[in-house]
Amino acid sequence: MSILEKFMSGSPDEIWSASCEVAKCKNLELLDSISDDLEVIEQATAGIDLGGGFCPNSYHLKFALKKLRVVRKRGGCLCSLYPEYMFFNPIYEEKACSVTISEVAKIDGKWIDYYMCKCTNCHSLYRVEEREGHFTFWSWKKA
Ligand SMILES: [Zn+2]
Incomplete structure (x- = not known):
């Protein structure tokens, strides 16, 4: 499953996994292509309870979305x-x-x-x- 497919899957586990992949990803070309679908990803992941332990899994999603925004803006x-x-x-x-x-x-x-x-x-x-x-x-x- 691609990162985009994971974000779109509606599955908390897949969304969490995609978020961690984006967080660690250094491949600007790949990040750039994912960031083209930022709005779609935001809609598809909004309001889904991702669960998690001491650190909520939504923390990773929040960061992944932030990173994609920075990539898209060419934010340095x-x-x-x-x-x-x-x-x-x-x-x-x-x-x-x-x-x-x-x-x-x-x-x-x-x-x-x-x-x-x-x-x-x-x-x-x-x-x-x-x-x-x-x-x-x-x-x-x-x-
Ligand atoms: Zn630097």
């Missing part, structure tokens, strides 16, 4: 979206060659406090705090 570098979503793991972002990590600060030499990350595209610098709650999440702030 996608790294500007890092602060809008708490599941951007700096380690994965570095593996995807989206950022380089220049510093890893630890607490008591054990737990990660924050990372310093630089966007490989626009060279913006971010301070990224890693935190544990019911799940691990990251708070990106422009440095």
